[in-house]
Amino acid sequence: MYFGGSFSRGDFLFLLSGAVTTLSITLVAVVIGTVLGVLFGLIRAGAPWWIGNTLGAVLDVFRSVPLLIQLVLFNSFNSMLKLNWPTFTVGCICLGIYASAFCTEIVRSGVGAVPQTTRRAARSLGLTWRQELTSITLPIATRIVFPSWIGLTLGVMKDTALVLWIGIVELLRSSQIVTSRVQEPLLILGITGLIYFVMSFPIARLGNQLEKKWGTQ
């Protein structure tokens, strides 16, 4: 498989399998983060202040403690409490909660940016609270905060690199493994960086395109 220690097709495929892990963790974490973030964000925006503020304080912990510490701690709890979750699950949940803390603030600011008078106009037509939320507030807020959400997603993709510390072989870890065998660190880091870029670029582009589409409305 290895030809004189040079970078081979097999190495490349190994990197790609790491990339698949990175993408999977990103996807799961962003889904968890977004679902929880919308839920928490709506609570922050609409619930009585003491509920909203308590939730906000808890989420602030997740926003301010470095992700690496959260991962290692959560992973230790996992073994201490004998939960026996696979490290992949631990990584996804940890990143997901971390992302949800940021997403919460994104959602809260988006909902807050929808004018109260617009919401009242909708209610005055007989729309229920839920109908108003799904047909008016959420679509408008989505358009407002979409760029921030794309930014969050791209950030989460890069943060997945930290899960290598709890033993998950994602893209960055794969590149380290290859480097230790092939001894061409710059080339391999370059290729790895390129793979990250190729994964991020479509997301950023999609973001731009939707923004442009909404901008012309």
Place this chain on the structure above:
Amino acid sequence: MIAIENVHKQFGALHVLKGVDLSVQKGEVLSMIGGSGSGKSTMLMCINGLEGIQQGRITVDGVEVHAKATDLNKLRRRIGIVFQQWNAFPHLTVLENVTLAPRKVLGKSREEAEVIAVEQLSHVGLKEKLAVFPSRLSGGQQQRMAIARALAMSPDYMLFDEVTSALDPQLVGEVLDTMRMLSKEGMTMIVVTHEMRFAREVSDRVAFFREGRIHEIGSPDQIFENPQQPETAAFLKSI
């Protein structure tokens, strides 16, 4: 009939409505005039239950608005309200702005709702703008769209809250024309306005609001020609 009896409304320590009594008959056009902050907008919001009240009673065709058992979402179908800010739904086309409530609230199919919407939008002169997003409309057009949106629910009552106040002067006329047309068609309307000439022309009665009460109410001739209260005369002179 809308019947308002001894209504009090407070925002915390601020006593905004201090015992309003008023009734509006079917087919009547009532104008509300009065200084800024006198509680006119608050009064309208109380009528369709967007605001609660602390004392008194408001009934619409016998249904008590603030009773616990009242289904406000159902009541609001019958009371259209148009605000000073145009409040277009910016993410929806003009047509979708108008079809939204008939579809969601009345459960109409898309086709049925579109027939209604096209009819109402034609009525206010926006037939050419169906597929356009509101940001492409002038203020006057957005306000007429808001009127069509309310009318699409076939309300029995229409409440207008200074609907021309935020418009450029040259756009006021087209919106007033729309309201004039509605009054001719027999719509029951409560119109909060600073357009005194308009109020005089379309109203059956005019109410002068002052410090959270109706200070004087009467025919347009009485209010504008021969006010019985010195404050009414002073207000009319001041604008």
